[in-house]
Amino acid sequence: MTIVESLESIMRQSVEPSLVCVVNDGSTDSTSNLLFKLKDSYQNIHIITLEDKGYDSRRIVHNWNIACDYVKKSGKEYDYLLISSDDVVLPKEYVERLIQEMSIDPKLAVVSGNRGLAQSDFISLPEGAGRLIRVSFFSQIGYRHPPYYGYEPWILYKALQMGYRIRKLADLKYEHKRTFGVGHQFIEYGPAMRCLGYHPIFVLARVVRNILTNKTGISKSAxxxxxxxxxxxxxxxxxxxxxxxxxxxxxxxxxxQKQRLFRKLTMI
Structure with missing residues (x-):
């Protein structure tokens, strides 16, 4: 059970969170009891419990939006919104470091650390969990993620299209407690790339890189x-x-993606 460790890492950040909204997606184990025990210790935790509908990775964005809706309707004003997961444990200075980056660059819309893989922050997108979103940008796109395949990178490309910047910090690592891909098995990635209009050569290059290297954590079969x-x-x-x-x-x-491929080719 990693959710307690995950939440405590959030509550113990050097920058104290104003509100932590937890969506319990109908868990039938001891999750609910553990969450309410934590709430007794941390009054700024809000728990939303949903009906158990079995595991479906497509419900993740639904849960994100429910939490975002609650934050928006809380009546309080926030500068940043952190998206995390029940198996992510953040170092104490994590959020403070991300806020520092946001403060330096007012056009930075989304920034994250990384889960310890050897990827450059210049060529890879911010992570899904552990990303910090600037609320002034988020409000411009409706304060929601689209409930379709590709919702996770959509906000990143949307930010770039709108003239913002995004960044993943190579030196700021967090702990991903479960093996990456367990549960969803990367089944969303193919249709998501199609929905977002990924360039075929870019997709092929991405698949070849996954197969030949260990930089992404995605298996050859996936x-x-x-x-x-x-x-x-x-x-x-x-x-x-x-x-x-x-x-x-x-x-x-x-x-x-064509520009990125061209840069790669000219570097060879």
Whole structure:
């Protein structure tokens, strides 16, 4: 049970959180009891308990939006919103460091540390868990994530399209307690890349890198499935969770990826 360790790492940050909203997605184990015991110790924890509908990774964005809606309707004003997970343990100075980066660069919309993989912050997107979002930017896009495949990188590309910047800090590491990919098995990645309009050569390069290196934590079999799901979109056509994003954003993403591929080629 990692959620207690995860929440305590948030509550013990050098910058004390004003509000911590926890969404209990209908857990049938001892999670609920543990959460309410924590609430007795930390009064700024708010718990939202949902009906148990079995495990479905697509409910993650639903839970995120429920928490964001509560924060928005709380009547309080916040400068930043931290997205985390029940298996992420943050070092004490984590949020303070991210806020420092935000303070230095007012155009920085989303920033995160990393889960310890050997990836450069210049070529990789901020992590899903452990990301800090600037609320003034978040409010411009509706204070919500889209409930479709690709919701996690969507906000990052949207920020870039709007003229903001994003960043992942290579030297700021947090602990990911469960093996990356357990549960969702990366099944969303292929259709998400299709919905977002990823360039085919970029997708192929990403899959090859996953197979040849250990930089991403994505297995060879999962990488091949990502490519298959990206290529054969017809298998998702009846899934309401599969929806193309607007053409302007898709074109923006493709151009961005073409530029990145060109830079890589010119460095060879």
């Amino acid at each position: 990488s091949l499935r990502m490519l298959f799901d990206y290529l054969f979109e017809g298998k998702w056509k009846d899934d309401p969770y599969f929806q193309y994003f607007d053409p302007e954003l898709r074109e923006f993403i493709r151009n961005l």
